[in-house]
Amino acid sequence: MTISxxxxxxxxxxxxxxxxxxxxxxxxWLKTSGERIESINPATGTPIAGxxxxxxxxxxxxxxxxxxxxxxxxxxxxxxxxxxxxxLGDILRQRKDDLGRLVTxxxxxxxxxxxxxxxxxxxxxxxxxxxxxxxxxxxxHSERAQHRMFEQWHPMGPTGIITAxxxxxxxxxxxxMVAAACGNSMIWKPSPEAxxxxxxxxxxxxxxxxxxxxxxxFNLAIGGVSDVGEPMxxxxxxxxxxxxxxxxxxxxxxxxxxxxxxRSLLELGGNNGLVVMDDADLDIALRxxxxxxxxxxxxxxxxxxxxxxxxxxxxxxxxxxxxxYGSIRIGDPLESGTLMGxxxxxxxxxxxxxxxxxxxxxxxxxxxGGEAIEGAGYFVQPTLVExxxxxxxxxxxxxxxxxxxxxxxDLEEAIALHNAVPQGLSSAIFTLNMRSAERFLAxxxxxxxxxxxNIGTSGxxxxxxxxxxxxxxxxREAGSDSWKAYMRRQTCTINWGTELPLAQGVEFxx
Ligand code: NAD
Numbered sequence: 095m096t097i098s099x100x101x102x103x104x105x106x107x108x109x110x111x112x113x114x115x116x117x118x119x120x121x122x123w124l125k126t127s128g129e130r131i132e133s134i135n136p137a138t139g140t141p142i143a144g145x146x147x148x149x150x151x152x153x154x155x156x157x158x159x160x161x162x163x164x165x166x167x168x169x170x171x172x173x174x175x176x177x178x179x180x181x182l183g184d185i186l187r188q189r190k191d192d193l194g195r196l197v198t199x200x201x202x203x204x205x206x207x208x209x210x211x212x213x214x215x216x217x218x219x220x221x222x223x224x225x226x227x228x229x230x231x232x233x234x235h236s237e238r239a240q241h242r243m244f245e246q247w248h249p250m251g252p253t254g255i256i257t258a259x260x261x262x263x264x265x266x267x268x269x270x271m272v273a274a275a276c277g278n279s280m281i282w283k284p285s286p287e288a289x290x291x292x293x294x295x296x297x298x299x300x301x302x303x304x305x306x307x308x309x310x311x312f313n314l315a316i317g318g319v320s321d322v323g324e325p326m327x328x329x330x331x332x333x334x335x336x337x338x339x340x341x342x343x344x345x346x347x348x349x350x351x352x353x354x355x356x357r358s359l360l361e362l363g364g365n366n367g368l369v370v371m372d373d374a375d376l377d378i379a380l381r382x383x384x385x386x387x388x389x390x391x392x393x394x395x396x397x398x399x400x401x402x403x404x405x406x407x408x409x410x411x412x413x414x415x416x417x418x419y420g421s422i423r424i425g426d427p428l429e430s431g432t433l434m435g436x437x438x439x440x441x442x443x444x445x446x447x448x449x450x451x452x453x454x455x456x457x458x459x460x461x462x463g464g465e466a467i468e469g470a471g472y473f474v475q476p477t478l479v480e481x482x483x484x485x486x487x488x489x490x491x492x493x494x495x496x497x498x499x500x501x502x503x504d505l506e507e508a509i510a511l512h513n514a515v516p517q518g519l520s521s522a523i524f525t526l527n528m529r530s531a532e533r534f535l536a537x538x539x540x541x542x543x544x545x546x547x548n549i550g551t552s553g554x555x556x557x558x559x560x561x562x563x564x565x566x567x568x569x570r571e572a573g574s575d576s577w578k579a580y581m582r583r584q585t586c587t588i589n590w591g592t593e594l595p596l597a598q599g600v601e602f603x604x
Contacts, residue, residue, distance in 0.1 A: 098135055098428055101199055102142055108192045109294035111143055117289060117317065118148040119296050120159035121303075121310030126152055128321055133290045136202035136436040137426050137471045145289040148317040153325050156281055156315045160252045161331050163309035164279040168249045170308075176226025176275050181302045183219025183271075186212060193263065193294055195428065200290050201262055202435040202472075203390050204427045215267035215295075217556045218572065222271035225577050229276065240591030247581040249277025250357070254326045256337040256347065259438055260393045260493075262288035263295050265338045265361070268560070268571040269580075270299075270312060276580040278334070279311040283326055285339075287438055289316045330354055334580065337361070338395075341491070341517065341565045348567070359579050360567025361395070361560070363491040364519025366542070366551035367512040368398045369534065371505065372406035374524035375548070380414050382524065382550035383497070388422055388476040389552065391434050392495030393442075396520040396544070396552035400488055401499045402508045408501045412461065412480070415499075419462040419476050436472040437494060443472050446494035449487060450477065456485040458498070489515045505530055513541045519562030520544040520551040543570070 106112065118124040128147035135142050148156065167175070186193065194209035203211070233244040253273050257265045266282055273280050284292035292314060299312035315322045327335055327350045336359040337347045344362035351358040368386060370379045386398030403411050427435030437443050443466050450464055463475030476495040481488060488498040502508040512521060521540040524547075525531050531547045534540055543562035544554060554560050559574035561567070570576045596602060 098138055098199060098426060101195055101428060102135070105192060105196045105199060106143055109196065109297055111290060111293055114144045114146065115290075115293055117145045117315070118152050118156050119300065119314040120156040121163070121313075124148070124152055124155065128152065128317060131286055131289065133200055133288070134439065135199055136438050139470050139472065142199060143290060145293070145316055147286070148315045148322055150321045150325055153315045153317060153322045156313050157252070157326070157329055157331055159310055160279045160281050160313050163311050164249070164252045166309040167279050167311050168277040170277070172226045172229055172275065172277065175277060176223040178302060178306055178308055179219050179226065179271050179274050180223045181306070182299060183216050183223070185298050185302060186216050186219065189298060190216070193291070196294055197263060197291055198427050198435070200288050201259055201438060202427050203393075204432050204435050205430070207390060208427070211261060211264045214264040214556060215271075218267040218271040221556055221573060222275040225272060226275040229577065229581065231583070236587060237597065238589070238595045240589065240593075242588045242590065243586070245583055245585045247578070247583055250580050250582050251278060251333040252331055253278045253280040253580065254329065254332045254335040255280055255282045256323065256326070256335065256339065257282065257284050258339040259285035259287035260390070260395070262291040266292070266295060268556070269336045272571075272577050273580045274311055276577055278580055279309070279313070281313045281315055281326065281332070283315055283317065283322050286316065286318065292316060324350070327351055328354065330356070333357060334359065336569070336571070344567045357579075359569040359571065361569045361571060362565060362567040363517055364395045364397070364562060364566055365399050365489065365491050365515045365517040366396055366520040367400040367402060368521070368551055369402045369505070369508045369512060369523040370404060370407060370411060371523065371525040371527065371530055372404045373526050373530070374407065375526060376407060376411065378548060379524035380411065380418065382522065383415065384418055384422075386522075386550035386552045387497040388419070388434055388495050391437055391474070392476070393438065393493055394552045396554065397495075398497060398522075398551045399491065400512070401497055402511060403499060403501050404508070405501050405503060412499060415478055416462045419478055422476055424467065424473055424475070434476060434495070437474055438472065440472055442494060443474055446474055446492060446496065449492040449494070449496065450479075453479055453485065453487045453496075456487055457482065458485060458487070461499070463495075484511055484514060491517060505533055509534065509539055516565040517562065518542045518564035519566040520546070520554070522546040522549060522551045524548055
């Protein structure tokens with residue numbers, strides 16, 4: 095019996111899940127009546143358990159409860175809200191192992207990454223607890239005598255959270271921990287590819303809310319785009335929609351939310367480039383490329399998809415990469431020692447193979463990999479493609495482990511190639527030359543939301559603001575001052591004098 099098969103029933107039991115689960119929660123579990131979907135283990139292609147999704151009416155009920163919960167939650171002092179988030183972090187610490195394993199079972203990332211994803215949730219909880227005491231506004235000096243002027247931040251309101259399959263629980267935590275500390279209630283629409291992890295997390299949140307008699311702020315509606323996704327995006331009761339996923343999804347969501355004057359926070363696809371200069375420490379550059387490009391089977395928004403090699407080291411790096419790609423251990427992601435698990439489903443395998451067909455037609459030469467792996471599950475070979483120029487396919491995000499390799503003469507050329515794609519999420523340069531590093535980070539350097547030196551493109555820490563520019567959507571989540579996206583700013587002026595002077599010296603006396 096494979097490890098996955100043994101873990102299947104144990105993990106379901108650990109989170110109170112059965113073979114058939116309701117897909118909506120609004121303080122209690124709804125008896126949902128939408129389409130039934132199966133969550134498939136991508137390593138075996140076999141079902142783990144089923145979920146009955148929410149209908150449009152059931153979504154509506156969850157949304158109404160979320161609106162009511164907000165009315166109470168916003169009146170809780172922010173540090174008291176932080177205490178609920180702290181307890182959620184604690185329960186995640188206690189359940190880290192099981193939840194990490196469930197992530198691995200459901201989406202196929204290797205166990206250390208499944209566990210790492212839960213650690214990211216815990217880190218986000220810790221960060222948000224601190225934030226709950228630091229939702230600072232500024233004070234300004236008024237131009238009018240005996241006037242005081244300041245700004246304050248209020249909760250934004252009930253929030254819709256749409257997440258992608260590849261970070262099925264961490265992305266919820268980026269949003270939910272901060273949104274809760276800021277005073278927002280929320281509805282989560284997870285990816286239908288990863289419903290079980292969302293059920294498990296919601297059960298943990300339910301325990302914390304019930305133990306504290308807190309209003310139902312962490313709600314869930316698993317559903318399709320037409321039953322849940324689109325109604326949520328169009329719902330004027332939700333002033334903020336935070337959506338993580340493909341550029342295609344973000345363009346639809348961004349336009350729909352803007353049309354109703356709502357606020358959206360978009361975290362979309364990337365097409366991340368990594369530059370290796372002749373003077374780089376090639377040992378760490380190689381390791382950075384391997385984790386960035388083949389890690390998580392190329393299914394990270396920050397996956398390294400384009401590698402720019404300076405001509406002096408290009409041949410050596412390519413040789414090392416081809417050798418290393420041949421020895422990446424691919425297999426059951428729950429098994430220790432596995433470095434690369436499967437893609438999420440057959441459609442992802444098909445789309446990778448189709449992309450490679452087009453790439454060959456556009457002049458790309460496959461140096462390593464390039465094939466699906468026969469047998470159960472959705473496994474593919476990590477693939478290296480050499481190109482002479484930035485072909486059209488290299489300007490698109492194929493959500494699979496394909497790395498395009500290009501050579502360049504000087505840094506100016508590399509930066510120009512690097513920035514010549516529609517996406518702008520993550521970027522990296524490997525160099526020991528201070529001038530090259532600073533040139534890459536200058537405002538005329540990388541145009542991405544994340545720019546690293548001697549670190550790969552993936553694996554960001556939560557303390558920084560996470561997100562990207564251009565087609566990546568412009569949103570920022572997690573650390574720094576990202577909390578401001580979840581709150582509304584109010585500028586207040588108090589006149590404590592006996593006159594009523596007008597700003598800019600305007601006079602209006604009878
Ligand atoms: P996807 O766009 O197919 O789906 C993401 C979510 O959006 C799902 O829950 C889906 O049901 C929902 N959705 C799709 N169309 C919608 C619509 N019109 N209205 C409302 N909801 C809709 O993405 P995916 O395949 O699950 O995930 C992979 C993609 O996500 C990649 O492009 C990856 O780069 C991106 N991603 C980005 C980040 C980031 O922070 N920038 C993080 C993780 C993943």
